[in-house]
Structure formats: C-alpha cells, structure tokens
Amino acid sequence: MKNMLKLFLSVAGSFIIILFGVDVQNVQVHAMVPEEMTPLLKSKENQKIAYLTFDDGPSLNTMEILDILDRYHVKATFFVKGNEEPYAKECYQEMISRGHAIALHSYTHDYSIVYRSTESFFQDLNRLETMLQKEYGIKSRIVRLPGGSNNRLRHQAATKPIINGILQQLKEKGYIYIDWSIDSTDGFSPSIREQQIITAVQKGTKNQKHVNILLHDINSMKNTVEALPDIIEFLKKEGYTFDTIDETTPKMQFN
Numbered sequence: 281m282k283n284m285l286k287l288f289l290s291v292a293g294s295f296i297i298i299l300f301g302v303d304v305q306n307v308q309v310h311a312m313v314p315e316e317m318t319p320l321l322k323s324k325e326n327q328k329i330a331y332l333t334f335d336d337g338p339s340l341n342t343m344e345i346l347d348i349l350d351r352y353h354v355k356a357t358f359f360v361k362g363n364e365e366p367y368a369k370e371c372y373q374e375m376i377s378r379g380h381a382i383a384l385h386s387y388t389h390d391y392s393i394v395y396r397s398t399e400s401f402f403q404d405l406n407r408l409e410t411m412l413q414k415e416y417g418i419k420s421r422i423v424r425l426p427g428g429s430n431n432r433l434r435h436q437a438a439t440k441p442i443i444n445g446i447l448q449q450l451k452e453k454g455y456i457y458i459d460w461s462i463d464s465t466d467g468f469s470p471s472i473r474e475q476q477i478i479t480a481v482q483k484g485t486k487n488q489k490h491v492n493i494l495l496h497d498i499n500s501m502k503n504t505v506e507a508l509p510d511i512i513e514f515l516k517k518e519g520y521t522f523d524t525i526d527e528t529t530p531k532m533q534f535n
C-alpha cells in the first residue's frame with residue numbers, strides 16, 4: 281500500500297512539473313549530478329584533498345620515501361617506469377603492500393622511443409603494463425605521460441600530431457591520463473634546493489581544495505626526499521587529507 285502511495289505521489293509530482301513548469305531547469309540540472317559523480321566523489325567535493333604523486337621510480341630513494349609516507353600515515357600514487365633491477369622489484373612490492381597506488385608512466389621514459397610515433401608510445405606503455413601485471417599482478421588504467429600531456433613536443437610541428445594522436449587513443453582505449461596541478465619543481469634539476477621545493481608546493485596550494493602534486497622518485501633527486509616531511513606537515517596543517525589516484529578521482533588534465 282505504501283509503495284502504491286509512493287508511486288502515485290511520484291507520478292503526480294511529474295504531472296505538476298509538466299503542467300506548471302515548476303523550475304524544470306533546476307530539476308534537470310539536479311538530475312545530472314548523481315549520474316556524473318559517484319556518491320564517494322560527491323562527499324569529497326568540499327574536502328581539502330592532496331594527491332602526492334611520484335614520477336619515474338622505483339629508484340634508490342623509494343624505500344626512504346615509503347618510510348616517510350608511513351611515518352605520517354599518508355598514501356601516495358607512484359607513476360612508475362619499467363625497472364627490472366633487483367632492488368626495484370622490492371620497491372614495487374613495498375609500494376603495493378604499504379597501500380600505495382601504482383599507475384603507469386613509461387617503460388623506457390626515453391622520449392626518442394616514447395614519442396617516435398603513436399604506435400611506439402603504446403608499445404612502450406604495453407611493455408610496462410605487461411611487466412606490472414605479470415610480476416606484480418597490477419593493472420592500472422591511469423597514465424601520466426612523460427613530461428605531461430602538454431610537454432614541449434606538443435608545441436613542435438613535427439611531434440604535435442603524435443601527441444594529439446596519443447591523447448585521442450588513450451581515451452578510445454579506456455585509459456585516463458592525469459597531469460598535475462602543482463609542480464614542486466624538483467624535476468627541474470637535482471640542484472633545486474629543498475626549500476624551493478617546499479615553497480613551490482606551499483604557493484601552489486593557495487585557494488586550492490584538490491591538489492595534485494608532482495614530485496619525483498629519481499636517484500639524483502635527494503632533495504625531494506629531504507623536502508617531503510615538511511611538505512606533508514604543511515599540507516596537514518592546512519587541513520588536507522591525502523588520497524591516491526584512481527578512476528574516480530576528478531581528472532586533472534592540461535588539455
């Protein structure tokens with residue numbers, strides 16, 4: 281009986297909207313929200329969230345980075361390369377067992393291979409995917425292009441169509457590419473001082489609720505490791521919680 285009443289009220293409500301045009305615009309806009317955003321995403325809308333992302337690892341710094349993250353109970357996303365050194369195998373395993381997200385970057389990270397052609401890009405990417413899946417059981421659809429989706433090759437006549445083709449095909453094949461919203465500048469050079477990295481992050485967070493921070497996991501970039509505790513402490517003090525990137529994360533794309 282209750283169900284019948286509910287049905288009647290819902291049908292009657294629709295008639296009222298059709299007959300009197302009650303705020304149809306609002307009804308439509310409201311109706312779009314649940315389809316486009318999962319409840320989880322919606323609940324995160326007003327939170328301050330920081331996504332720490334580390335590119336190019338594993339490296340000889342990975343374990344130290346993981347220990348720092350553990351110390352602060354923070355989870356991060358690692359956009360990894362293909363590294364088959366024995367130490368690297370342990371790093372991939374530790375990333376997983378300590379609850380971090382592993383996403384795709386590039387097997388070789390060699391621009392002359394990765395960006396030679398659209399086909400070459402996917403060969404390199406598939407090589408990384410195969411290694412991760414076979415060795416570690418990891419399957420990810422999240423990709424960060426070496427240099428980002430708006431890298432210097434995108435502004436050169438010869439390579440622009442290749443990058444555009446890659447972005448198009450990533451979409452068609454069901455990948456999600458993710459850039460960043462804050463460049464910590466640690467990747468500019470190993471001589472970038474620890475304080476500059478911290479300051480770049482602090483400035484980048486100004487008035488930003490969701491921040492996706494680009495950091496590097498590279499042997500020579502020891503200053504990233506040195507800066508990391510201060511970066512995390514700053515973000516916590518500013519009220520950010522930390523999350524990893526997956527398919528439900530709002531896309532952060534330059535294009």
Ligand SMILES: [Zn+2]
Pocket residue numbers: 335336385389425426427
């Ligand atoms: Zn990279």
